[in-house]
Amino acid sequence: MAPSFSHAETADQLGRALRAEPSATKVLQDYCRRLAPGVAITAIPLPTDNLPPPAPFRTHFSLGAHEHIRLRHVSLRCGTHVLSDAWNWYVPERLEPAMNTLLDTTTLPFGHVVAALHFKREALQSERDNLPPDILLRNTAMLTRGADSLPFSLVVENYLASGFAGLASPARQSHP
Numbered sequence: 001m002a003p004s005f006s007h008a009e010t011a012d013q014l015g016r017a018l019r020a021e022p023s024a025t026k027v028l029q030d031y032c033r034r035l036a037p038g039v040a041i042t043a044i045p046l047p048t049d050n051l052p053p054p055a056p057f058r059t060h061f062s063l064g065a066h067e068h069i070r071l072r073h074v075s076l077r078c079g080t081h082v083l084s085d086a087w088n089w090y091v092p093e094r095l096e097p098a099m100n101t102l103l104d105t106t107t108l109p110f111g112h113v114v115a116a117l118h119f120k121r122e123a124l125q126s127e128r129d130n131l132p133p134d135i136l137l138r139n140t141a142m143l144t145r146g147a148d149s150l151p152f153s154l155v156v157e158n159y160l161a162s163g164f165a166g167l168a169s170p171a172r173q174s175h176p
Contacts, residue, residue, distance in 0.1 A: 010164050011128045011137045018139060022121040024157055025076075025111025031164070032078035041076035042107040046085070056124050058155045060142055067093045076109060083144075083163035086110070087156040094145065094152035110153070118146030124154075126135040136161040 012029045029041050047059045048071045057069070072088045088110050092100045095114060102113045125140040143153040 006159060007136065008128070010161070014158055014164060015126060015139075016130075018137075019123065022119060022122075022143075023111040023115065023141055024086075024139070024141075024155070026108040028109075029112075031083070032081075035081060039079045041083070041109050042077050042111075043072075043086075043109045044077060044107060046073045046075055051087070054140070054156065055153060056140065056142065057089050060151050060154070061091065062119050062153055063091065063135075064093070067091050070149070072110065074109070075084050078163070081163050082160055084160060085134060085147045085158040088153055089155075090143075090153040091151075094150060110155075114143070114153075117152070119143045119152075120149070130157075135141060135159070136164060142168045 014027075017030075021027050024115055029082060032039055032041050034088065051071060051073075054067055061069075063069070068091070070092050071136050072086075072090070074086050074088070075082055076084045076086055080112075090110075092103075094104075096116070099113050099116075102108055103110065106113075120143070122142045123139065124142055125138075127138040128136075133136055139155075139157045141155050141157075142151050143155065144151045157158070
């Protein structure tokens with residue numbers, strides 16, 4: 001049996017995969033296919049406690065008079081494996097109405113729902129040190145629409161060590 005990655009190696013590997021792909025959902029789904037073939041990532045709603053958006057939101061987003069901020073807090077899961085805890089502040093007026101309906105009524109991940117926007121992901125911060133023990137990596141990123149580069153979402157993603165315990169040795173896999 002191949003040895004597992006260390007905590008640091010797993011964080012490095014996951015970080016590289018996330019930097020190479022605009023959609024964290026796609027990275028997680030690719031990992032999920034290996035962990036549990038045939039299982040789709042689901043976004044299970046969690047309480048938001050009306051948490052205000054972090055400072056980067058106010059810095060990067062200029063809200064129009066009729067725009068507002070909505071918060072979606074979810075646990076992203078592959079079957080029973082909890083992969084991440086994601087906080088997503090977004091401007092619903094910058095999405096298609098059907099996208100807002102899906103976000104409000106389904107367990108589809110945000111990245112899957114907004115994929116038609118051909119969004120780009122701008123990493124604002126990536127943390128590995130001084131995090132709670134089960135958080136492998138914390139990323140903060142801004143998503144912009146592909147057509148006009150208008151920012152529409154700010155995400156803070158906590159990737160859980162327990163969800164990535166199934167990674168095999170580097171010789172067997174190149175990314176999560």
